[in-house]
Amino acid sequence: MxxxxxxxxxxxxxxxxxxxxxxxxxxxxxxxxxxxxxxxxxxxxPVTPECVDTVTIYFPTDEEMTEAAKTLREDREVGLVRTETQAEAYERFLEIFEDDPELADIASPDSLPATTDIRIAVGVDLANFADRLRKDYEDVSIIPCRLI
Structure with a gap:
């Protein structure tokens, strides 16, 4: 060579x-x-599958939801946080029930909760994670196979 x-x-x-x-x-x-x-x-x-189990936390005010979302985004067991204000929830409610004006008339933005949807990080046990959140937040639900 x-x-x-x-x-x-x-x-x-x-x-x-x-x-x-x-x-x-x-x-x-x-x-x-x-x-x-x-x-x-x-x-x-891309890391989001078609549907994932999510943990949803409901809050009486947007301020409480915003503060919790900030804290949750810093949590190592959290993969994704999506929030919805009371006004956004009301708009979605109106779209869902647009064919039922009587139902739409009884709701208002402050009658619907603000929400935080959480997709947990890979390898985190969903039930244990939700139990841990229930110690800090009052209204926590596990929603199976939800698109977020």
């Missing part, structure tokens, strides 16, 4: 080793010791 070909081959080998080391470092640096990464390494990969 010529010296030029050896140089090209060793350069290629060095680049492969550097790439593997970089990926390994990214994964290890993001690993929390419990068989999962603390944050996704590749954020463009």
């Amino acid at each position: 010529t010296r030029q070909i050896k140089l090209v081959l060793w350069t290629a080998v060095g680049l492969v080793i550097a790439a593997v080391a970089t990926v390994t470092l990214l994964v290890v640096a993001d690993y929390d010791g419990r068989s999962r990464a603390t944050t996704p390494v590749f954020t463009s990969t």
Whole structure:
């Protein structure tokens, strides 16, 4: 082999080793010791299945929901948090019952709860997670196979 070909081959080998080391470092640096990464390494990969079991918490006010959602987004056992204000719940209620104006007339935005829907992180036990939330929040429900 010529010296030029050896140089090209060793350069290629060095680049492969550097790439593997970089990926390994990214994964290890993001690993929390419990068989999962603390944050996704590749954020463009879709992670939402068609339906998932969710935990929904109902709140009497938007302010309470907003504060709880902020806290929940910092929880390592939470994968996704989706919120709905009382006004948004009322708009959805009106759409659902648009063919029943009598029912729509008896509701108002403040008569509907604000909600926080939570998809738990991979590997978290749903029942234990919901039980833990019930200690902090009054109205917690598990909703099986919900699109969020």
